[in-house]
Amino acid sequence: MTSAETKQELTEEFSGIKYILTSKMRSKLLLSLYKHPKKLEELRNELKKPSATILHGLKELETINLVKKFQKSYELTSNGFLLSTNMIKLIENWNSVNKNKTFWNSHDISQLPEDLLKNIYLLKDAEYVNSTTTNLSNAFNTYINLISNTKNLDIILPIYSENHLKYFIELLRKDKLDSLNLIINKKILNSMKKNDILNESILKNEKVSIKCIDEELKIFLTCSDDFMTLTLFFNDGHYDDSQILVAKDDNAIKWATTLLNFI
Structure with a gap:
């Protein structure tokens, strides 16, 4: 045709x-x-x-x-x-996008697969959390609180962030995590290898699994058995740590799991 x-x-x-x-x-x-x-x-x-x-x-x-x-x-x-x-x-797709339009309108969604964009209604119960001038760490603290209360984490990590990696190490050292599966690119992996603490505490940890890909990542996705979070990049290419979508329902976790398997 x-x-x-x-x-x-x-x-x-x-x-x-x-x-x-x-x-x-x-x-x-x-x-x-x-x-x-x-x-x-x-x-x-x-x-x-x-x-x-x-x-x-x-x-x-x-x-x-x-x-x-x-x-x-x-x-x-x-x-x-x-x-x-x-x-x-x-209708559900429309409601889902409209509910969190501030989040979707300001971010680069080019790396999200078309099939998942068509099923954005699965995120209709997601909560939009943002940092404010009076609470600059609101989004980050929300994220840390979530990952501190789970046993298994699957993460698409698009940035080399010592703040995030520090908390991953802490959870591993305290035996709060049974597994940590990271999807990162070669640039991040090389940076981690050059850091003795990260190399020893994460890369060589038997609870950690690393999947390395060639392309640059523009999605920060975290998924566990009982929640998922999503943060994205601004359209100008800068990572946005001030806004996050959080969901704890089965539909959202299903959406996140599909994205993990796609990358």
């Missing part, structure tokens, strides 16, 4: 999506019927609209094969279910 044909196909598909999203009634009906079929009376009570308005919307959806009537109930067709699933995903 040529790029022109692809563009034409996307334009046609967008027209169909626009037809649904530009109507509150059509959208609400699809979302209402997503879990299970409902009778007209149930839809009327839920949507707080007169029967005529609801029936008009149902008829429109029936015409494009998204809804069908079975006995006295209305239900989604297979096409309707698939479209509604992706519509819900779109």
Whole structure:
């Protein structure tokens, strides 16, 4: 398929999506019927609209094969279910980005895989934590508190930070960590090798696993069994240690684990 044909196909598909999203009634009906079929009376009570308005919307959806009537109930067709699933995903993605728009708008996301950006809704419960003029270390202290209360850490480390590495060493020395898996680039690895303390306490530690890659990293991701954190770089290339996303739910940890496996 040529790029022109692809563009034409996307334009046609967008027209169909626009037809649904530009109507509150059509959208609400699809979302209402997503879990299970409902009778007209149930839809009327839920949507707080007169029967005529609801029936008009149902008829429109029936015409494009998204809804069908079975006995006295209305239900989604297979096409309707698939479209509604992706519509819900779109809404959740939008809410997730909008909730933490300050974080996403100011950072470089070019190294985040496209598939993970499409599933950004998995971070919808993430909390945005930032440092302020009255608490310059708020983001960093939040991070240290989290890693100090877990047993296993998987980290994409894009910077040579003695502050962070110092705490990793402390956790290892106090036997608070069972495992520390680091993904770093060659430049960081070489810098660590030149530091006797880091070389002995981290690189030669049997609890530590190192994965070294050639490319420069622009993602600082930390994942454990019960939380994940994400910090990024500014668009100008400088690392931002003042803002962090923190999440403790299974969806966010799943998102982070996928990113770890991608790098």
